[in-house]
Amino acid sequence: MPKATRSVEEVEEVREKILDRALELLVKEGFESLSMGKLGAKMKMTGANLYNYYANKDELLIAIHKKSFQMIHDKIRTAVSNASAPRDRLAALAKAFVEFGTEHVNIYDIMFNRPIRQYSDYIGTPQEKMSYEEYHNSIKALVFAVTVVRDFIETRPELSTSDPKFLTIKFLSALHGIISLNNSGILKEMDDNPDLVMDAIIESTIRSLTD
Secondary structure, eight states: OOOOOOOHHHHHHHHHHHHHHHHHHHHOGGGGOOHHHHHHHTTOOOOOHHHHTTHHHHHHHHHHHHHHHHHHHHHHHHHHHOSSHHHHHHHHHHHHHHHHHHHHHHHHHHTTOOOOOHHHHHHTTHHHHHHHHHHHHHHHHHHHHHHHHOOOOOOOTTGTTTOOOHHHHHHHHHHHHHHHHHTHHHHHHHHHHHHHHHHHHHHHHHHHHHH
């Protein structure tokens, strides 16, 4: 007797379970250990069955990126919502971004450090639509950050001619640097109080916007 076809909702439920297991594998073992074969074994699924849900590793990585950027967007938005003054909102954004990067080391690594294919690489391929959705999630987080920076700029007359997007990129680049130093283990070799250093870098980065 042929197996009943899964509904769209059931397929999405299985895809989400696969994605959650992939993230668990990524968190525990890192990018190098993330393979379709190992993931299939973890899910107790045959390779052929797994490929019914994610056609290849590219699709899986796109899904991981999409969910990861949704996670960071939700975190920074929640943090900022708890602050009122523009400078406090900017500080909350910075701290939330750094917290995410240092608490989710392997997820952050695949989001910002790994040279994997981007949306422009998928244009004209079967993965274009899926990749566009992931791109939209990543841009959504950036747009929110730009809004927070713009609100801060409006309180500083000396920044009235500044480009909010450029300052946001400058801001996040500095934070990315301290996250990378921390996650590589180098920061704790450089200073006995890495947490204090990170707090000082966040404050210095905020001040640097007015330089």
